[in-house]
Amino acid sequence: MDSMTDSSTENVPALPPLEGAERLRAWWHLMMTDHGFVRSIYLNKHRVSDELWRSAQPSPWHLERLADQGFRSVLNLRGAEEDNYRYRLEREACERLGLQLVSLPIRSRNPLKPEILKQAIEVWDKLEAPTLMHCKSGADRTGLMSTLYLHLVKGVPVREAMDQLSLRFGHLRHGRTGIVDHVFEQFAARHDETGISFRDWAETEYDPDALQAGFRADWFESLIVDKILRRE
Template identity: 45%
Template sequence: MVKLRSKKNRKPHVAPDLSTPQGRARARRELVWGDHGFLRKMFSNLHQISPEMWRANQPSPKKVVEYAETLGIRTILNLRGTSTKGYYLLEKEACEKAGITLVDFQVFSRDTPTKEALFAAKELFDTIEYPALMHCKSGADRAGLMSVLYKLLREQVPYEEAIEQLSLKYLHVKHGKTGMLDAFFQTYADYNAGRDPADWKPFLDWVEEDYDRLQVKEDFLREFGKGVQVDKILRRE
């Protein structure tokens, strides 16, 4: 019988050494095969969401250079967090060579955002150098979350316009655990139901005074358990 190794017993990933041919080749394999970069070769899920901001999926080093040269990108927001794996190390190296500031700002697609992260997003959008591009792995869920926040906090557009950033157009699927993001924003909309859009409570005021992160998560998971488990069907992590 084959004994499977649990995640707790797995050895920590050792970063490939980009200064050696072997390490660089390994990093490339981790990007192309381990991180499914081959699927992104012909499709970047690239969209301009304002004159100063773009969204996309995980860029290859070639794409980083392309974004710098053709779009004038000065800042890339990496919404996946830091990593010892090749996809991150190669992106970081490419940004340094292209003169792009790489900002690591980790958010999650299957959890309700914390108040701290929401206020930090506002500060982030107010302080980075533009033009900028934000990305996660697929450019669908975490990029969608941050794009809605960008629209609400930076551009201060109406909710109905901002929430369009979290839609199937960008490959976001709400009928799985990523629907927790939709539930979060819907809770804000429900709080303001019946009010004229001009009279909606400011988003961060609602976050500070009324948002109960754990309750929103609990309510979503309760309803999610009653439906079709799309994540299992699609074999999503």
């Protein structure tokens, strides 16, 4: 799914409740297939600002604690796949807890499609703060969006905002996920030359094919990210 969805709106169709054996399969999928047992120990949750936090995929238990702490919304960067047990558990929990759930599916192996980048730029106006933003591991896609948020919303210079793309969060910049760093670095260079804003650059100069062609990933870090850590 390449469109942004907001499960707090009335035009999102209701999903049937998970019951019985299907609910058990959903939890098995979340905890074992999707590696939720690891996130039960370490959620990779960090503060970006008073209004925004980043993390790995939360379980319904995590969401309950977030609601108790006063969070108002969740930004899901993995997508709203209605046949996916992980998403159904998350959406069900958010609806029960009164949390706004906005889904914006993005990827970290290739430059974002122009239409997705446009949504990523605009999504911040749709969220009720404070917000938890998550992908699967809380390393790459949340790093991309945290960098974008700090630069666009908080006015942080992009190279400083790129601290959100750090090994501290589990991000490996020399593997295939380093395309995220490459995109921001190319913008920063153009900004140094011309003073162009990120929004104008995204609208007039952004070329995902050229950006992909200009990036070379280290095979060893790519192996770690793709085969060992099994990032999406």
